[in-house]
Amino acid sequence: MSESVAPHARASEPTSRGAATARRISAAAVDLVIEHGYDATTVDMICAAAGVSQRTFFNHFPTKEASVIGVDGPRLDESRVRSFIAGTSPSILGDAIELIAQSVLAAAPDIDGMRRRMQAITSSPTLMQRQIDQFAVIERELAEIVQYRLARVSSPDEPEGDLQAQSRLTAHLLAGVMRYVAGAVMAGDRAAAGDAIIETRRQLAALLPKLAGG
Amino acid sequence: MSESVAPHARASEPTSRGAATARRISAAAVDLVIEHGYDATTVDMICAAAGVSQRTFFNHFPTKEASVIGVDGPRLDESRVRSFIAGTSPSILGDAIELIAQSVLAAAPDIDGMRRRMQAITSSPTLMQRQIDQFAVIERELAEIVQYRLARVSSPDEPEGDLQAQSRLTAHLLAGVMRYVAGAVMAGDRAAAGDAIIETRRQLAALLPKLAGG
DNA sequence: ACAAGAATTACAGTAACTGCACTTTTCTAT
DNA sequence: ATAGAAAAGTGCAGTTACTGTAATTCTTGT
Numbered sequence: 112m113s114e115s116v117a118p119h120a121r122a123s124e125p126t127s128r129g130a131a132t133a134r135r136i137s138a139a140a141v142d143l144v145i146e147h148g149y150d151a152t153t154v155d156m157i158c159a160a161a162g163v164s165q166r167t168f169f170n171h172f173p174t175k176e177a178s179v180i181g182v183d184g185p186r187l188d189e190s191r192v193r194s195f196i197a198g199t200s201p202s203i204l205g206d207a208i209e210l211i212a213q214s215v216l217a218a219a220p221d222i223d224g225m226r227r228r229m230q231a232i233t234s235s236p237t238l239m240q241r242q243i244d245q246f247a248v249i250e251r252e253l254a255e256i257v258q259y260r261l262a263r264v265s266s267p268d269e270p271e272g273d274l275q276a277q278s279r280l281t282a283h284l285l286a287g288v289m290r291y292v293a294g295a296v297m298a299g300d301r302a303a304a305g306d307a308i309i310e311t312r313r314q315l316a317a318l319l320p321k322l323a324g325g
Numbered sequence: 326m327s328e329s330v331a332p333h334a335r336a337s338e339p340t341s342r343g344a345a346t347a348r349r350i351s352a353a354a355v356d357l358v359i360e361h362g363y364d365a366t367t368v369d370m371i372c373a374a375a376g377v378s379q380r381t382f383f384n385h386f387p388t389k390e391a392s393v394i395g396v397d398g399p400r401l402d403e404s405r406v407r408s409f410i411a412g413t414s415p416s417i418l419g420d421a422i423e424l425i426a427q428s429v430l431a432a433a434p435d436i437d438g439m440r441r442r443m444q445a446i447t448s449s450p451t452l453m454q455r456q457i458d459q460f461a462v463i464e465r466e467l468a469e470i471v472q473y474r475l476a477r478v479s480s481p482d483e484p485e486g487d488l489q490a491q492s493r494l495t496a497h498l499l500a501g502v503m504r505y506v507a508g509a510v511m512a513g514d515r516a517a518a519g520d521a522i523i524e525t526r527r528q529l530a531a532l533l534p535k536l537a538g539g
Numbered sequence: 540a541c542a543a544g545a546a547t548t549a550c551a552g553t554a555a556c557t558g559c560a561c562t563t564t565t566c567t568a569t
Numbered sequence: 570a571t572a573g574a575a576a577a578g579t580g581c582a583g584t585t586a587c588t589g590t591a592a593t594t595c596t597t598g599t
Contacts, residue, residue: 127545128545128546129545129546132546132547163547163548164547164548164549165548166547166548166549166550167546167547167548170546170547
């Protein structure tokens with residue numbers, strides 16, 4: 112049936128038959144979106160390119176968008192979370208940015224594939240928006256983690272409700288920062304994502320005292 | 326044809342014929358979404374309730390979503406922007422929150438209608454997401470405004486590029502804060518939106534020094 | 540080899556949205 | 570007041586994303 116199922120990029124997992132076609136579909140989607148743009152790419156086109164029926168497409172991906180950006184957003188790395196909570200650096204926000212960035216990077220086994228996907232995503236505001244939304248999913252998780260760390264630098268008589276509110280607030284703040292980073296990277300302000308993150312930490316360090324009113 | 330076009334709530338503008346039907350459609354949409362939920366409400370249902378053809382519906386609203394949340398997001402009030410820039414309060418973030426909140430409130434002539442719309446929006450995660458996206462539109466505008474204010478509390482030898490980056494960052498941060506406020510209001514943590522804003526300012530004042538690393 | 544189960548498929552249908560050509564209503568100039 | 574222009578509304582046909590159902594083709598353990 113299928114002539115070949117991509118002879119390259121077979122690094123770690125055996126990946127069941129189903130997952131293989133999912134990757135084939137996703138790859139086709141990314142390619143077509145890069146070539147024609149998101150709106151001009153129909154599901155039928157993707158199916159034809161992947162050698163698959165439309166119904167199979169929707170068995171693997173809930174939406175056309177998902178076939179390009181992926182089904183699941185990034186997850187926070189368990190061990191990195193632990194060291195974040197235990198961290199003593201004065202910049203909680205900076206540490207959190209690092210935590211997120213490292214987790215995302217760690218979850219990307221295929222660098223080249225990720226680069227292409229990024230390229231496809233930047234071609235459409237819709238996709239960029241969804242990508243950002245995906246990041247927001249870890250917000251709740253993040254709020255919980257920040258609360259532990261925040262408790263250590265707070266005065267003991269501060270009510271727990273405040274601490275919880277501040278943690279949630281921090282998580283939303285972080286989402287804003289990540290959004291800024293994403294924007295900076297996509298706008299090409301910085302060559303690599305790593306540079307953008309370092310730069311953002313620097314700006315943040317200079318900015319926060321002003322906002323807080325030093 | 327239409328039995329009556331809502332005999333109440335005719336306060337200020339004459340509002341051309343076209344705008345009137347747009348309001349009729351939107352009102353029908355909000356009502357139906359509150360009753361059946363967003364997904365279970367079809368465009369055809371809205372059209373029937375508004376006494377309008379489907380084609381007319383899409384002449385007034387680009388999407389089904391727009392008929393519920395509105396076409397345009399909030400705009401910043403001109404005079405309030407001026408006094409924000411001229412402000413001397415130590416909390417820039419706090420002032421900015423106030424600016425946004427007041428602008429949004431000022432743009433809502435019909436309190437009861439807004440309340441109903443809010444109720445409809447909260448019934449669906451999709452709609453909530455779109456509502457938040459709408460807020461993001463003023464981000465660019467906000468970044469420009471913040472830059473003027475930020476320039477006054479920065480050292481004169483700080484490069485302008487940094488100032489610009491920090492302004493943009495602040496705008497994204499603010500988007501995060503507004504998102505938090507929206508979430509708090511919708512979750513019913515606070516009775517009124519005004520309370521939520523005041524409370525958020527308080528939490529922010531306590532939080533920022535910790536994040537900055539005092 | 541064969542039965543159980545997963546993967547894929549065709550088919551038919553719903554719902555959002557668009558372009559086009561047409562009718563009706565409203566506004567404006569005389 | 571009335572004609573003519575402009576705006577608002579409509580019907581229809583078509584595209585595209587997405588879903589349910591039931592039949593069909595692999596894949597795999599024994």
